[in-house]
Amino acid sequence: NAGVTQTPKFRVLKTGQSMTLLCAQDMNHEYMYWYRQDPGMGLRLIHYSVGEGTTAKGEVPDGYNVSRLKKQNFLLGLESAAPSQTSVYFCASSYSTYARNEQFFGPGTRLTVL
Amino acid sequence: GQQLNQSPQSMFIQEGEDVSMNCTSSSIFNTWLWYKQDPGEGPVLLIALYKAGELTSNGRLTAQFGITRKDSFLNISASIPSDVGIYFCSTSGTYKYIFGTGTRLKVLA
Numbered sequence: 525n526a527g528v529t530q531t532p533k534f535r536v537l538k539t540g541q542s543m544t545l546l547c548a549q550d551m552n553h554e555y556m557y558w559y560r561q562d563p564g565m566g567l568r569l570i571h572y573s574v575g576e577g578t579t580a581k582g583e584v585p586d587g588y589n590v591s592r593l594k595k596q597n598f599l600l601g602l603e604s605a606a607p608s609q610t611s612v613y614f615c616a617s618s619y620s621t622y623a624r625n626e627q628f629f630g631p632g633t634r635l636t637v638l
Numbered sequence: 639g640q641q642l643n644q645s646p647q648s649m650f651i652q653e654g655e656d657v658s659m660n661c662t663s664s665s666i667f668n669t670w671l672w673y674k675q676d677p678g679e680g681p682v683l684l685i686a687l688y689k690a691g692e693l694t695s696n697g698r699l700t701a702q703f704g705i706t707r708k709d710s711f712l713n714i715s716a717s718i719p720s721d722v723g724i725y726f727c728s729t730s731g732t733y734k735y736i737f738g739t740g741t742r743l744k745v746l747a
Contacts, residue, residue, distance in 0.1 A: 567681075618730075621731065629681045
């Protein structure tokens with residue numbers, strides 16, 4: 525049982541480049557989330573999904589897009605990276621936000637945009 | 639977004655000491671989750687609480703769900719150097735999770 529995995533672990537981009545971060549979970553969770561964590565800012569929700577084929581915006585969605593084509597995967601895309609998107613990105617998943625609502629996090633992706 | 643009030647913000651303690659931290663809210667919740675985040679790692683779930691008044695242990699860690707359902711406490715007994723990290727509380731609303739501001743723990747050997 526791998527839990528929540530994220531690829532890549534590290535990435536350096538130039539301004540304007542694009543990339544996709546992949547999150548996978550093997551716990552059959554319905555809900556999946558993408559957060560960014562900046563120094564002194566805590567975790568901020570970018571986008572989330574409450575089931576396969578669904579996505580919704582979180583607190584800081586601008587500059588990001590997501591897709592949930594398969595239940596186990598949640599992709600975060602940056603179409604045109606900006607230095608302000610330098611951050612650590614965490615994916616998380618849970619069964620729900622009601623019963624059995626423990627949320628489990630991946631190890632993170634450290635992204636630097638030059 | 640909504641946050642939970644967590645205190646203290648940081649603490650330095652001597653190895654072997656007990657540690658207490660708490661998380662409060664003005665709203666009532668049905669769940670309290672406690673996480674630890676090591677430097678450079680993702681948050682790891684330590685304890686989940688689902689019932690007002692519930693007291694749950696995980697090794698040297700003990701957490702309690704406040705009877706008013708507006709707060710929770712985490713205690714660490716006999717701290718060791720590997721306890722260093724950021725501890726934060728969390729709870730859930732409709733589809734989303736709310737997080738505390740974190741308690742940064744540093745243990746002096």
